[in-house]
Amino acid sequence: MRMIIHDLEQSDFQRLFSRPLNHTMVISPDATIRHCLGCFGCWIKTPGACVIRDGFGNMGEHLSKCSEVLVISQCCYGGFSPFVKNIFDRSISYVHPNFRNRNGEMHHKRRYKNTANLRVFFYGETITEGEETIARGLVAANALNLGWHAAEVSFSYDIAELEGRVG
Amino acid sequence: MKIALINGSPKTSGSASGCILQNLRSLLDEEGSVIGEYHLKRPGVSAEEVAALGQSDALVFAFPLYVDGIPSHLLHSLVQLEQSLVKEKQETMVYALANCGFYEGHQNRWALAMMESWCSKAGLMWGQGIGIGAGGMLPAIQSVPLGYGPKKNFGKALQQLAANIANCSADENLFVTANFPKLVYKLAAEAGWVRSAKANGLRWRDLSLRR
Ligand SMILES: Cc1cc2nc3c(=O)[nH]c(=O)nc-3n(C[C@H](O)[C@H](O)[C@H](O)COP(=O)(O)O)c2cc1C
Numbered sequence: 001m002r003m004i005i006h007d008l009e010q011s012d013f014q015r016l017f018s019r020p021l022n023h024t025m026v027i028s029p030d031a032t033i034r035h036c037l038g039c040f041g042c043w044i045k046t047p048g049a050c051v052i053r054d055g056f057g058n059m060g061e062h063l064s065k066c067s068e069v070l071v072i073s074q075c076c077y078g079g080f081s082p083f084v085k086n087i088f089d090r091s092i093s094y095v096h097p098n099f100r101n102r103n104g105e106m107h108h109k110r111r112y113k114n115t116a117n118l119r120v121f122f123y124g125e126t127i128t129e130g131e132e133t134i135a136r137g138l139v140a141a142n143a144l145n146l147g148w149h150a151a152e153v154s155f156s157y158d159i160a161e162l163e164g165r166v167g
Numbered sequence: 168m169k170i171a172l173i174n175g176s177p178k179t180s181g182s183a184s185g186c187i188l189q190n191l192r193s194l195l196d197e198e199g200s201v202i203g204e205y206h207l208k209r210p211g212v213s214a215e216e217v218a219a220l221g222q223s224d225a226l227v228f229a230f231p232l233y234v235d236g237i238p239s240h241l242l243h244s245l246v247q248l249e250q251s252l253v254k255e256k257q258e259t260m261v262y263a264l265a266n267c268g269f270y271e272g273h274q275n276r277w278a279l280a281m282m283e284s285w286c287s288k289a290g291l292m293w294g295q296g297i298g299i300g301a302g303g304m305l306p307a308i309q310s311v312p313l314g315y316g317p318k319k320n321f322g323k324a325l326q327q328l329a330a331n332i333a334n335c336s337a338d339e340n341l342f343v344t345a346n347f348p349k350l351v352y353k354l355a356a357e358a359g360w361v362r363s364a365k366a367n368g369l370r371w372r373d374l375s376l377r378r
Contacts, residue, residue: 038182
């Protein structure tokens with residue numbers, strides 16, 4: 001399965017993805033999403049699921065079925081926008097609490113066996129060169145942390161520039 | 168000099184960020200500054216908080232690393248603060264302490280870089296960032312005096328930061344971890360997960376449940 005995580009207005013999303021999406025789960029901005037409380041309940045109370053049951057509590061399970069994760073996010077200070085970041089924060093049930101060394105650093109053991117290509121499209125009118133460097137470093141760190149492959153990171157001035165590129 | 172200590176952990180109590188600020192405060196109090204404490208534990212900042220932060224000479228953020236970055240609720244508040252603070256054109260200095268669960272302090276580097284980028288977008292001046300590894304240990308060793316045992320390097324970094332805050336000066340980011348062996352930290356943390364799971368009526372192998 002492919003997952004698309006984005007922070008676009010519905011109309012912009014439809015402009016970018018005008019054809020029907022097969023085998024794709026779309027995570028769209030939703031004001032009712034709650035933020036992670038840092039309780040680790042997704043590891044030690046209900047392992048594999050977030051204890052907040054607001055419709056975003058099963059992100060870890062959904063990610064375990066993905067071979068591609070496509071992210072379209074406004075670039076905020078070199079990272080994701082608050083909504084997209086919230087989705088990542090609410091997804092740590094995807095990994096196991098125990099630690100493993102990767103590249104000489106501490107990371108998490110996997111809970112699931114799948115691996116995914118992470119493709120990230122950042123947009124924004126004021127992205128600086130420094131923020132591009134941060135964003136590339138961040139996506140590489142995310143991929144290492146989640147056991148994925150950072151397949152693509154790109155930057156666009158606006159959403160129109162993404163047309164035809166995110167299919 | 169007015170200093171705002173801002174806890175960016177979503178935890179109501181017992182956060183490593185809170186311990187870090189408490190330790191830092193003990194050093195800043197010696198300098199005789201006026202210190203205000205704030206806790207941005209939810210998305211959004213109140214009008215009073217915006218006003219108070221806008222009037223501070225130094226903003227000191229302490230927050231946990233979430234998925235290699237800034238926790239989303241804090242990010243949300245930073246976006247709001249950027250829009251308010253950019254209008255004030257104050258010469259405010261910004262310092263940040265990011266702590267993470269992994270052992271290596273440098274895993275906080277991207278989050279600190281994002282704080283620096285926020286600072287320039289909000290028209291503020293970047294002072295220094297401290298990346299702290301093995302942050303999960305800090306609440307458990309709260310009674311250990313700063314600068315001793317596992318808090319030796321952490322103490323040195325806080326001393327340097329406190330001096331920079333007091334002088335309104337900028338400095339290189341610092342990355343520290345506990346003076347404690349990595350393997351022992353790993354084993355202790357993993358034993359902690361099993362204990363917590365058992366306290367919740369689970370067996371150790373439930374930690375590996377797949378859905
Ligand atoms: C949603 C979430 C994501 C996290 N991501 C990371 C991470 O990427 N790297 C890391 O070392 N620790 C990570 N942690 C661990 C926290 O940074 C660590 O537990 C920290 O000490 C919490 O600080 P606090 O008590 O001030 O909230 C994460 C924790 C949570 C809840």
